[in-house]
Amino acid sequence: MTARQKRMMFVAMLVAGIGVFITLIMMALNENINHFFSPTEILQGKAPENHSFRIGGLVVTGSVKRDTDSLKIEFDLTDGAKNYPVLYVGILPDLFREGQGIVATGEIKNNVFIAEEVLAKHDENYMPPEVADALKKSGKWNEDNTEAMKHPENVPVGEGYPLPEKTNLPGEPK
Amino acid sequence: MKLPAIVHKFSSPKNFYVMSGKMIPWFMWGFVLSLLVGLYYGLFVAPTDYQQGESYRIMYVHVPAAWMSMFIYMIMAVSAAVGLIWRIKTADLMASVSAPIGAAFTFLALVTGSLWGKPMWGTYWVWDARLTSELILLFLYLGFIALQAAIEEPRNAARAGAILLIVGVVNIPIIHYSVEWWSTLHQGATVAKFDKPSMHISMLIPLLVMATSFKLYYAASVLMRARSEILRREQNTRWVKEIIDNES
Amino acid sequence: MNPSEFFHMGGYAVYVWSSYGLSLVVLGWILISPIFTRKSIIKELKIKYRQQQRQAQDKNE
Numbered sequence: 001m002t003a004r005q006k007r008m009m010f011v012a013m014l015v016a017g018i019g020v021f022i023t024l025i026m027m028a029l030n031e032n033i034n035h036f037f038s039p040t041e042i043l044q045g046k047a048p049e050n051h052s053f054r055i056g057g058l059v060v061t062g063s064v065k066r067d068t069d070s071l072k073i074e075f076d077l078t079d080g081a082k083n084y085p086v087l088y089v090g091i092l093p094d095l096f097r098e099g100q101g102i103v104a105t106g107e108i109k110n111n112v113f114i115a116e117e118v119l120a121k122h123d124e125n126y127m128p129p130e131v132a133d134a135l136k137k138s139g140k141w142n143e144d145n146t147e148a149m150k151h152p153e154n155v156p157v158g159e160g161y162p163l164p165e166k167t168n169l170p171g172e173p174k
Numbered sequence: 175m176k177l178p179a180i181v182h183k184f185s186s187p188k189n190f191y192v193m194s195g196k197m198i199p200w201f202m203w204g205f206v207l208s209l210l211v212g213l214y215y216g217l218f219v220a221p222t223d224y225q226q227g228e229s230y231r232i233m234y235v236h237v238p239a240a241w242m243s244m245f246i247y248m249i250m251a252v253s254a255a256v257g258l259i260w261r262i263k264t265a266d267l268m269a270s271v272s273a274p275i276g277a278a279f280t281f282l283a284l285v286t287g288s289l290w291g292k293p294m295w296g297t298y299w300v301w302d303a304r305l306t307s308e309l310i311l312l313f314l315y316l317g318f319i320a321l322q323a324a325i326e327e328p329r330n331a332a333r334a335g336a337i338l339l340i341v342g343v344v345n346i347p348i349i350h351y352s353v354e355w356w357s358t359l360h361q362g363a364t365v366a367k368f369d370k371p372s373m374h375i376s377m378l379i380p381l382l383v384m385a386t387s388f389k390l391y392y393a394a395s396v397l398m399r400a401r402s403e404i405l406r407r408e409q410n411t412r413w414v415k416e417i418i419d420n421e422s
Numbered sequence: 423m424n425p426s427e428f429f430h431m432g433g434y435a436v437y438v439w440s441s442y443g444l445s446l447v448v449l450g451w452i453l454i455s456p457i458f459t460r461k462s463i464i465k466e467l468k469i470k471y472r473q474q475q476r477q478a479q480d481k482n483e
Contacts, residue, residue: 009324010334017317024310027301093296095225103359119296124361126230127374128221218428228432235445275452282448286441293437391449398456405463409470418467 036103039077039084047108054105055084055113061098077102077113088115095120177260185264187404188413194397201394208387216380223377232290234380238388240283243311244346246276246392250318251343254336264400266332267407269339270322271399275392277315284308295359303352304360307345314342328407 036056037047047053057077064075071090076083086104096102096118104115183189216234223230250269257266287305288298299305318335325331348355353362364372373381408414431438 006324006326010321013317013320013324014338017313020313021310024306027306091296094227094229094293095295117297119300119359120294121359122225122294122361123372124364125225125372126223126233126364126377128376129224130221131374132224222432227434229434229437231431231438232441235441239445274455278448278452282445285444289437289441289444293434391452395452395456398453399459402456402460402463405460405467409467414467415471418464418471421464421468 038079039082040079042084042108042113043082050107052105052107052116054103055086055115056101056103057084059096059098059100059102064098077104084113085111086113086115088118090118092118093120095122177262182262185262187264187408188411190264191401191404191417194401198394198397201390201397205387205390205394208383208390212380212383212387216384220377220380221374226294229290229293230377232286234384236283236286236290237381238385239279239286240308241385242388242392243276243280243283243308244349245389246272246279247311247314247339247342247346250276251339254332254339257332258336263407264404266328266336267400267403268396269335270332271403272392272396273315273319273322275395275399277312277319279388279392280308280312280315284312291359300359302359303355304349307349307352310345311342311349314338314345318342 036054039055039057041047042055047055055077057079060076060078060083063083064073066073072087073089073092074085074087076085078084086106088104088106101121103119103121104113105117106113106115108114184193212234217231220231222228250272253265253272254269256262257269284305287308291300292298318338321335321338322331325334350363353360405414405417429435429439
């Protein structure tokens with residue numbers, strides 16, 4: 001390879017590299033722009049028709065109906081104000097449970113959101129189940145108990161532990 | 175600005191070769207010890223997570239690998255800048271021999287993250303800002319390695335590589351803050367909120383031990399690579415010839 | 423925790439153990455590749471120095 005060919009390769013690689021870089025950033029941003037619609041927005045008719053989009057919300061407690069002999073599942077999603085029914089056939093992520101924040105991709109047919117994909121989002125907190133139970137029992141689940149997290153031995157059970165502020169959903173302003 | 179004389183003394187290839195040879199065994203032993211402790215506490219002692227069950231144990235390799243991917247990049251960018259400004263050969267060399275290790279850790283972080291994402295989120299991959307920016311980091315490493323391989327003359331290779339590394343530094347804060355700046359499927363920071371990590375202490379300790387272990391591992395392996403590269407680059411000097419003659 | 427429970431990882435065995443297995447492979451590679459590089463460089467330089475020595479001797483004769 002001559003010196004000039006090498007220089008050309010260098011330039012080509014740099015251009016290709018920057019190209020990939022920008023493309024990926026655009027894709028990431030696009031995903032962000034294409035954020036999900038809440039049940040309220042859908043009921044206001046803001047969601048696209050005959051076009052795949054994303055819905056996000058919390059799974060309504062008590063709304064989950066599983067089919068006994070297929071993978072079909074129906075549940076309602078809520079944004080705190082309005083609910084919207086979702087139908088999904090397939091394997092759910094293990095974190096799917098009542099009260100969990102999820103994002104589903106699909107489209108609306110006959111006033112039901114037919115999901116092609118359901119993704120679950122979890123929070124950034126890690127703790128043993130006993131601690132989580134104690135927290136919930138004590139009603140301190142939402143409070144920031146950093147001290148308790150650092151020195152669990154000092155905190156009587158039921159006195160409180162850290163934790164989650166509300167789980168932020170993808171696309172949701174923080 | 176001048177660097178203190180001791181920096182130049184230590185960074186002369188010969189001194190660096192001799193001193194790093196003495197340091198490697200210490201790093202290696204520290205690594206083995208902390209790895210055993212970290213794995214024992216991470217796999218056996220740390221409790222099950224309330225939300226994710228046992229699957230969260232992937233964290234003990236995923237998170238240290240992801241930290242290393244950024245840490246090594248910063249080391250490379252700083253050494254490349256030092257090499258560029260002060261013309262220190264050993265600094266250029268540190269950047270170039272760190273690259274394969276950094277790329278390996280980035281690859282590891284991406285794959286283990288994907289193996290964790292499948293059972294928890296329900297997908298191996300999603301184009302969210304955190305995952306995408308980490309993938310860009312892998313491309314930066316691979317681009318740097320390709321650039322070094324394409325340019326034969328070490329000084330030119332170092333200069334071109336340094337520019338790529340320094341421009342790419344922009345990506346590091348993007349990775350770190352991606353979970354705050356964009357809405358990502360990836361959850362927010364757990365440990366890096368220095369004042370209040372949201373992790374139970376019994377789960378946090380093994381993580382920090384594993385992170386230390388990975389750092390020691392990088393230290394040992396990067397010095398090993400640097401020593402070989404010094405022999406190659408300094409092959410026309412008398413001291414290298416003496417070392418080679420004494421090798422069985 | 424008994425051994426079978428431990429290997430089962432609460433049903434996540436595939437994901438957990440493949441992550442740890444892959445880490446082992448990657449870390450192993452990071453360590454082993456410089457050992458081989460060093461060996462090959464030493465070998466290469468030994469040959470080179472021997473050739474130089476021979477050339478120097480030829481000139482002297």
